Amino acid sequence: MNRSSKAAAAVLTAAGILTGGWPAAPPSAAAGERVLWGSVTIPPGRDGIVEASGLSGPVLGLASSLTLTAPAGAKATAVPLTVAGYRGEVAADGRTAAYTAMSAESPWRTGTFPFVLAVPADAVPGTRLDGCLMRLADAEGVTRASGGCQVTVGLPSPVLSRPESGVPLGYRPAASGTAYPGARVTVSDQDGNQVCADTAGADGLWSCAPGRDLPAGANRLQATATLNGVSASSEQIQITVGPPTPEASTVPPR
Incomplete structure (x- = not known):
């Protein structure tokens, strides 16, 4: 099946990643205070990376440390920084x-500092996990910057399994696939126009058919699932719309 992925330059893992930095002067910070922060959206049962980027301010030297406390329900699993000059470790x-x-030299001033977090499989999409903290301390253990990190439980990407590429399609090709149970699934064409929509059942299955004819010729379809304020999209399917066929006009039963 010929599929193409939607451009997603910011995605570093299958989880889909949002990264944050350390603002030099956040609106809520007191005078002279520096606040660390980062954000990540991780689907249930998956890993994701929350990052902190270079800190401005007083230079901290040898033995200074950056610590992340994982939010409730999640675990820190890795510190994948490969730049020389830093040692990473994860608590048992x-x-x-x-x-x-x-x-x-001048640690914490350049680059990004990634932490891998794992979200449990039973986490509810759209939930924000509380208690994620970051702390930068000098060699004496004195806190020089601190703050939080936002961890949101994301939504697994839906699967658009029908129609298939490379087969004759009618003007109203049926679509079907799987998604997180209860998620609203919208199928869109290459111009972003809604083609059809359905809600995934308890078994994760969904199906729908266009209420209008699609333009003849080459097109692309993509399914987007939404639940509790978070969303995820499938890979795109390349299709060619032409005269209707019996197979293409039938919506498969759930």
């Missing part, structure tokens, strides 16, 4: 993970 229980500056 997954509650915390940290980087320590070992030899970097």
Whole structure:
């Protein structure tokens, strides 16, 4: 089946990732205070990366450390930074993970510092997990910057399994696939126009058919699932619309 993915330059893992930095002067910060923050959206049962980027302000030296406390229900699983000059470690229980500056010149001033978090499979999409914290301390353990990180439970990407590419299609080709149970699934064409929609059942199955003819010729279809304020999209399917056929005009039963 010939499929093409929608451009997503910011996606670093299958989870789909949103990254944050450390604002130099956030509106809520007191004078001279620096607040760390990051954000990530992770589907149930998946891993995602929350990042902190270079910090401006006083230079912290050898043995200074950046620690992340995982939010309730999630675990820190890895510290994948590969730049020389930092040592990373994860607590055995997954509650915390940290980087320590070992030899970097002016540590924390450049680059990004990633932490991998795992969200449990039973997490509810749209939920924000509380308790994610970041703390930057000097060699004496004195906090020099601190703040939170927003972790949102995302939605697994839906699957658009029908129609198939490379087969003759009518002007109203039926669509079907799977999605997170209860999610509203909307199928759109290459111009972003809604083709049809349905709600995934308890078994995750959904199906729908266009209420109008699609333009003849080449087109692309994509399914987007939405639930509790979060959404995810399927891969795109390349199709060619032509004269109707019996197979193309039938919506499969659930």
